[in-house]
Amino acid sequence: MKASKVVPLTFSYSHEELIESSIQKEGFLRRDQVELQSRGITVKKIDDLVAQRVALMAMPPYPVENRDHTLAIRACETKRSTLAEKIIEIQDIAANTFTKKGTKYFAFNVLGINKLSEEALIEVVPVFVKAGTDNLVPMGVKGLTAGMLTTVTTLAADLVTLLQAPPLLLSDSNAATINRHECENALYEEMRSMSQTGHIFFKKTDKVKAKDYVMDTRIPKVTNRKGIVKGNTAVTRKTDNIIARTRIRAKVSTGISIEMYFGITKTTMPTAKALIVENNPNIFVTTTTADLGYDLEGGVIHLIIRNLNNKDAKFLIKIG
Numbered sequence: 001m002k003a004s005k006v007v008p009l010t011f012s013y014s015h016e017e018l019i020e021s022s023i024q025k026e027g028f029l030r031r032d033q034v035e036l037q038s039r040g041i042t043v044k045k046i047d048d049l050v051a052q053r054v055a056l057m058a059m060p061p062y063p064v065e066n067r068d069h070t071l072a073i074r075a076c077e078t079k080r081s082t083l084a085e086k087i088i089e090i091q092d093i094a095a096n097t098f099t100k101k102g103t104k105y106f107a108f109n110v111l112g113i114n115k116l117s118e119e120a121l122i123e124v125v126p127v128f129v130k131a132g133t134d135n136l137v138p139m140g141v142k143g144l145t146a147g148m149l150t151t152v153t154t155l156a157a158d159l160v161t162l163l164q165a166p167p168l169l170l171s172d173s174n175a176a177t178i179n180r181h182e183c184e185n186a187l188y189e190e191m192r193s194m195s196q197t198g199h200i201f202f203k204k205t206d207k208v209k210a211k212d213y214v215m216d217t218r219i220p221k222v223t224n225r226k227g228i229v230k231g232n233t234a235v236t237r238k239t240d241n242i243i244a245r246t247r248i249r250a251k252v253s254t255g256i257s258i259e260m261y262f263g264i265t266k267t268t269m270p271t272a273k274a275l276i277v278e279n280n281p282n283i284f285v286t287t288t289t290a291d292l293g294y295d296l297e298g299g300v301i302h303l304i305i306r307n308l309n310n311k312d313a314k315f316l317i318k319i320g
Contacts, residue, residue, distance in 0.1 A: 007177075007182055007185070008181070009184060009185060010185050010188060010189070011184075011185070011188045011192075012216055013188070013216065014247045014286075015184065015286065016288075017245060018184060018187065019053060019056070019057060021191065021215070022049065022053045022187060022191050023053070025191050025194070025195050026046060026049060026050060026053075028195075028198065028209070028212045029041060029049075029194060029198065030046060032201075032209065033046065035201070036197065036198060036201055039197050039201055040197065041194060041197060041198070045194070046194075048190075049190055049191060049194065052183070052186060052187045052190060053187055055183060056183045056184060056187055059179070059180055059183065075162050076118060076162045076163060077256055077309075079155060079159045079162055080118050080121060082155060083121055083122075083125075083152060083155040083156060083159060084113050084114050084116070084121060086148065086151055086152045087110075087124060087125070087128060087152055088113050088114070089148070090108070090128055090148060090149075090152065091108045091110070091113065091128075093139055093142045093143050094107075094108035094131075094132075094135075094139060095108070096142045096143075097135070097138050097139045097141070097142045098135075098138075104131075104135060107127055107128070107130075107131035110124055115310060115311070118159055118163055121156075121159070122156045122159060122160060125152050125153060125155075125156040128149075129149045129152065129153055132144060132149045133146075133149060136149075191215070192215055195213040195214075195215050196213070196215075197213075198210075198212070198213035199213035199214060221320050222318050222320040223240070223318070223319045223320055224316065224317070224318055224319075225238070225239075225303075225319060226316040226317065227305075227314075227315065228254075228315075229258060229305050229306070229307040229312070229313050229315065230307065230312050231255075231307055231309055231310040231311055231312055231313075232307065232308065232309070232310065233306075234267075234306040234307070235305050236266045236302050236304050237303050237305065237317065238303075239289070239294075239301070239303045239319055242289050242294065242319060242320075243289070244288070244289055244290040244294060244295075245288055245290060246289045246294075246320060247288055248286070248287050248288060248289060248292065248317060248318070249284035249285065249286050249287075249317070249318040250275075250277045250285050250287075250315060250316070250317045250318070251277065251280060251281065251282075251283060251284045251285065251315070251316055252277050252279045252280065252281075252313050252314065252315050253315070253316065254279070254281075254311075254312070254314040255279055255307065255311045255312055255313030255314060256278070256279055256309040256311055257279060257307075257309065257313065258276075258277050258305050258306065258307055258315050259275070259276050259277075259305070259307075259308060260274065260277060260292060260303065260304065260305050260306070261273055261274035261275065261293050261304055262289065262293040262294040262295070262300045262301065262302060262303055262304070263293070263302050263304050264298075264299050264300050264301075264302070265302060266302050266304065268302065270306065271293050273291060273292055273293035274292075274293075275287055275292060277315070279313070284318065303317075
């Protein structure tokens with residue numbers, strides 16, 4: 001089961017807003033501590049609240065393994081692209097040597113090499129190397145060398161090694177998320193309880209101070225937006241009932257990456273606030289609508305998801 005269902009967040013703040021609010025409420029509590037002493041608001045209790053915030057801030061927003069996993073994905077794609085380029089070069093030489101209708105071209109007749117998966121591309125290599133070696137003399141006249149065949153063999157072996165890198169386990173990701181959610185909920189609940197104490201104490205004697213302790217107690221409502229954006233294309237998704245600080249979480253489960261941002265029209269090109277979300281089926285990247293460029297007054301309201309790669313990308317975006 002997903003971590004968000006095991007331990008859901010009990011508040012509507014973003015992570016940054018939770019930290020900011022706790023700092024603000026700490027200031028009010030220390031200001032009024034002497035008056036609130038009789039209601040159990042001690043210096044130690046305020047210090048404990050601060051300790052909870054410090055502990056939460058020390059936690060990475062995502063597991064460290066996420067970085068290594070992303071780097072491994074990028075390395076695989078770079079190696080795959082290079083290998084595909086070299087294979088296509090050999091294929092072009094074969095076509096120039098035998099023509100595409102020649103019987104000896106049959107071994108090289110592989111369609112869509114640029115779009116093959118890493119595994120499928122690796123399977124092509126021994127076929128091309130054998131056919132290239134067997135026909136090295138006639139193809140050599142058109143530019144094929146033994147070194148080119150060695151290069152694709154080496155690249156394929158390197159790609160096999162990269163594909164064997166251990167993936168980021170879902171269980172590890174869930175454990176980290178559950179731990180973070182527990183800490184966030186604990187900080188929020190303690191802050192809410194102490195703020196409620198302050199609000200009740202001052203609501204009849206000092207309306208200004210009472211207002212200082214008011215908190216947003218709404219339970220967050222999350223809307224899912226998902227789909228597949230084909231290579232080198234863009235799609236949009238509806239974003240009803242959002243504000244500048246609405247939290248957005250996104251992940252890419254297949255493909256390489258997506259680029260997401262808000263635009264004035266559905267075809268607006270990427271802005272400086274565009275966010276790249278790398279392929280990682282287990283980890284959400286968290287941001288806000290404002291950070292992606294959302295501006296209701298300026299008409300920047302269309303959530304655009306672009307795919308700058310050849311591979312189709314499957315995405316899931318949680319809004320709220």
